[in-house]
Amino acid sequence: MAALALVLLCAATIMVAPAAADVESHSFPVFNATTAESLWVATNTSIIMPAALLFGPGQSFPEGFLLLPKRVDVWRAGAGGLPTREASFNTSFTVESSAPPVSFVVLLDRFPTLNNPLGLRGSNDSTTGAVPNATDGLAAVEIGTVRSYAPESPNVGLNVTITPNGTAAPGRRAVWVEYNAVAHLLRVYVAAGGEPRPARALLDARLSLAGQGTTQTAFVGFFATRVRDVFLGVRDWDLTVDRLDTDGKKKGTPWWVILIAVLGSVAATAAIVSLVVCSSVSRRRARDMEPKQ
Template identity: 90%
Template sequence: MSALALALVLLCSATIMVAPAAADVESHSFPVFNVTTTESLWVATNMSIVMPAALLFMPEQPLPEVNVSEGFLLLPKRIDVWRAGAGALPTREASFNTSFTVESSAPPVSFVLLLDRFPTLNNPLGLRGANDSWTGAAPNATDGLTAVEVGTVRSYAPESPNVGLNVTITPNGTAAPGRRAVWVEYNAVKHLLRVYVAAGGEPRPARALLDARLSLAGQGTTQTALVGFFAARVRDIFLGVRDWDLMVDRLNTNGKKKGTSWWVILIAVLGSVAATAAIISLVVCSFVSRRRARDMEPKQ
């Protein structure tokens, strides 16, 4: 079997293996963040973008400044937020729910929904934006265990000072030690965001700690978005956040499911190094084959 045929077989097998069980829901799960699980995640700071985030766990510590910089830990695949209908106006919106736990002694950490692109590097305003970029009163609540605040992302200022979604969780370090469980649920039909908080190991409460009326569709968001966490130091996410689960509606386009690029599937199957070599080999083989074919053509 030729190398190309073998690669095609692997690609077809991978396509079958990565097909989601539910056609209308996309899910992600990360019990912990370590060198293995962060192979599929990205880190973005005001100075750099690290892909994959697992590089920050290497013993050599090639990028020590990133761990102590404020930044995002993000899924590499953008999630659906809304779809446009007639007149380019939003007509369909995705609901989502996510849950995670944070250590009671951990610094504040934010669950964030960004735009469909990274913030501009070297922004003089930083990832937090200007102090006056948020002019409204941010919904907030506390239950003695945790303080919750809902607002926007300011990392795209000054061009887009208030975009996306920012749910900041600040554990009360003086309360009972242990982890805090957090659930963030967005109902696109009701345009309602609910945040629930409980002590680690307890079920989700029947009543939300915070209810916020908002719409993620249209102004302030893009049709797809990068999603993950933000902290004053990237390592605060690695050390403080556990048990992250995310489920979000998949908005089909013309009845078709969003696909995954063939090279992404190949990397997932063969591993990054092997996949890169395989892709380069296929490109080289294709180039050589075409060159040989041209050389064999009759000369005029």
């Protein structure tokens, strides 16, 4: 009974303990001259490090990317260079209802080619087919690739464009972008600012970020016609990415974490208790079968 009580106590503890060591997290409640010290800007003509330089007087706020300077692990290659594991990620942010379109982006692990005659948006190549898109009363969402590397790599990375509906009720639009690497499924949720994440996604799409024209690491951030639109329109940006070790496996995921994730806390507790009971019964039977002295 003491062992059973101990297991129940441990199970209750692990259900509420976050697996902080398994993920890499970034958080920016607001973009300003202070927080932008840790960010980079990539335009068609220059790389600006740090992005805080754009808060100085006389800046023109060009079209470009606002990016984390640290590359994020996207996938790991195994035998023959094939992907062995991708990193799932979750990101959330809010945009003003009156803001121009902004895009959450996952780029190659290098900046786009400078002075590209087609600009950072690349060519609007209709041969790639229709891109997944959806609209509700709050915003329009479109999932596509990043064409800023044309003509050498015209369709790479990830580009999730959010266009707020300025004619709807004023206020913020809350956005969640979630990528499940196991299912290769991207989901985008939209709600009014301050509201919880909806039960159903506004848009989902099947895709894989590993191997197909992408590098194993990537720059992550936002794109807008003017970087100023990101500075002023985006708030409360949080990003959480699976941390991958050098073997392409997620670090430190013990069996009981997987059990809880699959079965839920109550079912997992029952399963753990059943294992303890079965173990105790097996040991008792073994003792009963021992020869009597």
